[in-house]
Amino acid sequence: MPKLLPLIEHVVKGPMWDCQMCGQCVLHSTGMTCPMTCPKTLRNGPCGGVREDGHCEVKPEMKCVWLKGYERSESWPLPKVWKEEFNHLRPPVDNRLKGDSSWINFFTKRDRWTPKGWANTTSETEKH
């Protein structure tokens, strides 16, 4: 099962979202646009290099992943809480999870683990 699930997930999410199997899916909070398809794999919004036509600095033929995500987050009928999460500060990728099923990591809450320093600063900031 642990090996079968990533395969099923890849088959389902691959063609639809170009899923990169980071194992810690944030698709719902990024306007149903996979941030791992950004050439810089940015998880927190567009860089400053977006071209005048809204295309990617690295791949001029491709629309900026984050521009797409922003437009979808604004216009698609997504749950309000997902839309609100668009502006959340997402933690650095946990590289150990690459290739895992994010479905399993979601249910076990493994995908919400963050390093202690990050977690401490987060709780410190939220106090203020």
Add this chain to the structure above:
Amino acid sequence: MSQLEELITKTKEQVFTAEFPVIDGEGFAKVEKYAKRLKPWFVAVNATDNTAAHAHASNVASAIAMKMHGIEPIMQVVCRDKNRLAIQADIVGASLHGIENICALTGDDVTAGDETEARRVFDLDGPQLIRLATTISRGEYMSGRKIDPAPHLFVGAVENPSAPPFEYRVQRVAKKVAAGAKFLQLQISYHPDRLEKFCNGVVAAGLDRHVALLPTIVLIKGARPLKFMNDKVPGINVPQDVIDRVEKSTDQAEEAYKQTLELSQHALSLPGVRGLHVTDFRHDDTLERLMTDLGRSPRSLN
């Protein structure tokens, strides 16, 4: 506390920062020359980190050299070239030498440089890097391992007010402020209307109480660098009429100066703007001229 931090957080005075030229083989002679030139006008100056994805003397080494020559450095850190371990080592290592100002950038992609075959890292992104620097200043590495005493850091970042999605850029400022940014050096904008909208948005969201905006101004000699920026620099768009104005004038250098001065005056008039970040590609006497025309006088040098 750095002079930059003091000026931004303890006073209402205008804040002027600049970009230090990249250092390759020129040694301390170059550092000395530009330190002398920039020191009278700027409270702190950026030590760049492989700017435009070209290798140069490192951000840490340049920042230390600048400090040795009496210039307060703002150490840029980009996400492109190093993973989180190396970045933490750089920030803590710089702090060992008394460097406090950090400016966190995502960074241009490797494709903007002259070694496009290099691996791009981006282990962190810009906002995550701000949060990491903030974590270090709280006295912890990312892992939670203590750093005692905590390095004193003054963390800032950059933002591009003129790149799509325009309406989203203010929300991105909010995210960077939440991550811990205290100042934002803004990418040069040749669209005053976009810059104005952006600054108004930052103020309307109440973010100017937490972050100082420093729009970038670029001193150039003619139309060629404007075209270069438009064609080659990611995220910079120069409208044709801006290029035409300089290109069609009889004295390009003078017209380019006038345009820069106008952009500077406009930027300084905007809400939330605390000062300017100046990049000088002219290397002539117009730096002094610009500062004087903006009503600045040389800082008293002790």
